[in-house]
Every structure is written in structure tokens, then in C-alpha cells.
Amino acid sequence: MVKKTREEARATRESLLVAALQVFRERGVAHTRLSDVAERAGVTRGAIYWHFKDKAELFQAVCERGTLPVEALLAEASQSVQRDPLATVRQLALMALTRLAQHADTQAMFDVIFHKCEFTEELAPVVAKNDADRAACLSRVQQLFNQAVACGQLPPTTDTFLATQGMHAYMVGLMHEWVLNPQNYDLAACAGPLLDCYLAGLATRPPLCRPDAG
């Protein structure tokens, strides 16, 4: 039973991605053998090498499959000029956290990325993509914070660069830690209050100093 139709081939590829995500999460990326992934997907290693050059490319595909929808969200929100920039930031962050809270695959993704993966030279392309995504996201958020300053939602002395770094760190930390133990608290329910807390801090006591700013 070889040579499937095009649709079946796509299905095989998809099941490989799903299997890889699972096995990566269980064993860690580096310790994962492609034979395990193949077995989980119900094929042999040959199938993997047909669809992907090697483990790195497989991992990259897994990552892109997971981050694609989030990026779409961000891009969508980046289009329009917002009347309420802070609310936009809040909404974006809330959507990201909500998605994480509700989507099992997303949890698996971030678990792998945060705790089951070594970012070494081998995964250079993934690292580069991560960096680019982060930069784009940070840049967009800082834009929104700048707009927030402009329309009086944030104090005029706000260092929006630092505010953005803090915001991003907060998000990363929340996801990083929550994924470790999803039972710890109900993220979907608490995301709003958690975000509002930081945003309130920004409004009342934003970072001002930045001695090394260029």
C-alpha cells in the first residue's frame, strides 16, 4: 500500500506534524527519534524524509503550523488604526492567552518551545524566525503604546520601549509558567484581570528612565 493520492499525502504530512508535536513534548526535541514520530503517525521514517529534509525542518514546520494563526491575529490587528490603542493591546494579549488556554495544540506548542527544546545552531532557522516574529510583535506593540501616549491614555513621559519590553516579558512569563501546570489556575478566566493589572501599572507609574537609550 504505497503511493497515496495527493490528499492522502497531505493528510500524512499533517499527521506527521501532529505526531511530532506530541513526541517532542513527551521526549524533548533533541531526544526524539524520528522513528518514534513515524511510528506515532503510523508510517515509517521514509515518509518523514520524503516530506521533510531532517528533524530540524520537521520542527520548523511544527512551529510554523502553531504560530501561524497567532501571527494572523497580530497582522489583522496591525492593519487598522485604532481609536483606543491600549484596548487593542489588551485585546491582542487577551486573545493570545485565551487561545493558549483553550487550544490543546497551542499548549503543546508552547510547552515544547519553552521547556522541551534547545535553541542551538541546528535550529538556527527557527531561531531566526522567532526573532523576527518577536521583533515584529514588539514593534507593533510599541507603536500602539506610542499612540496611547499621543492620545493621553499613557503619561507623556512614558518610555514606550521599556513599557513594551515589560509587556512582552509579562506575556512570555505568563505563558511560560502557566503551561508548566495548566491546572494551577483558570487562565481563560484570569487573563483579563492579570492584563489589567499590568496595564494599570503602566498608566499610573510607567517606566521613565532609560539611561542607555540611543
Added chain:
Amino acid sequence: MVKKTREEARATRESLLVAALQVFRERGVAHTRLSDVAERAGVTRGAIYWHFKDKAELFQAVCERGTLPVEALLAEASQSVQRDPLATVRQLALMALTRLAQHADTQAMFDVIFHKCEFTEELAPVVAKNDADRAACLSRVQQLFNQAVACGQLPPTTDTFLATQGMHAYMVGLMHEWVLNPQNYDLAACAGPLLDCYLAGLATRPPLCRPDAG
């Protein structure tokens, strides 16, 4: 040249830990060959197997060597009953960030733990220790937040559990991201303002709701 004196043996062990930290950072823990560590330390693999059972034990030793001083800080601060609990939290966090900013070995440690390491079953003891440390830290911080509520520094309706989760996430995120690119901003200089921002948020709009709280 074999059979060193006790002091020399200790020095060998120490240099192995240093070498391991470096190589772990460069290649990632899983991809590190013990032969590389040995070479870096100027010995052979045999020396490693004398001092440590295997790579996991070596990694564990590296971790404990790095987290020991931080734990000491926390333990110290946990002793005294503080008159100004929020300031204590601030000071603890500030010390952690400052140490990270100034101590190259600490940067290497967190770089490894956050980005160059897969927490799989193989490293179960390290994971367990991490969990215990985190739990202790969170518990201590929540105590302090409770005291802060008691003495009016935080609103009486504050959900100190969530506040603690947020605080911890913030710290983790700051370290996680800053270590990726220490040139990005001067952490030692910005840590204070960044912390004050979140703490101000806690004071003005702390998380209240927690539907799933037991």
C-alpha cells in the same frame, strides 16, 4: 599526571562545572558530548565519570551551583518579619535582576535553563528541584503580599494568589527575554522602574476575580 591532591581534585570538579556551563550554553545540554566538557576542562571523560554519575548529575550540579546564592538571598529575606512587605518583594526581585545583569555566570545559567535545555524525564531530579524552589518562592511572595494587604499597602480585595502568579511571571519573562539579548537594554538600570510599574499596577488595579479558587 594522575592522582591529584584533595584540593586539586576539588579544583578539577569546579573546572568541570565551569566547562559544562559553557559548553551547555554553546551546544545545548542534550547536544553536548561529555568529551567536549572534558576537553574544555583540560581532562578526559573519565574524570567526569569519577565526579559525576552521568550527564544528568553533572547538569544538576551545574544548576545547584548557580541557584544556590539566589536561594540564600530568598531564605535570608524570609527570616525577618518585614515592616514594609511590598518593599521587601521589590528588593528581592531587584536583587535577582541585578545579579543577573552583573554576573556573567548567572546569565549563562539562565540562558541554559531557559533556552538551551530540554526538561524531560532524564532530568527529573532537576525538574523536581526547580518545582520545589518555585513553590517556595511563590509561597514566600504570596505571604508578603498577604502582609501587604494586611497593612494596607494593597487593596483588601486583592487576590494575592494571582498577584503572586503575575509577579512571578513578570520576573520569569524579564529574565527569559533579557538573557536572549543582554545588549537590548541596561537591565541593572531599568530593573527598578520595570518592577515599580508592575507593583503600581498591583496597588491600583490588583486582580480580584478567581472563579476557580478553592
Added chain:
DNA sequence: ATAAGCATACATACATGAATGTAAATTGCC
């Protein structure tokens, strides 16, 4: 429309190298 031919989507088998753990050998301190 259909048969030939080519490309596709895998499976199987193999060769290779690499890292590990251990056992034995070596040397020098106490």
C-alpha cells in the same frame, strides 16, 4: 479512452559514525 511512462509517496535495508558506560591500567598521595 486507454495504455505507456513518468513522477510520487512511501517502505526497506544498510552503512556509518558517534556517544555512552565500563573495565582495566596507571600513577601518585596518605
Added chain:
DNA sequence: GGCAATTTACATTCATGTATGTATGCTTAT
């Protein structure tokens, strides 16, 4: 001289990548 500290040598395991096999879907020409 016995043991501590380390080296050297060895056996084994294991995952990888590749090369080859193969059967089927797809396409084109007639």
C-alpha cells in the same frame, strides 16, 4: 601498600542519512 583520581581502551548501543525498491496515482499522446 592501599586507595584516590584520572587516563586509556573497548564494547555496545543507537540514531541518522542514504540508497534502493516498489507500487500506485497522474498525465499525455494517440
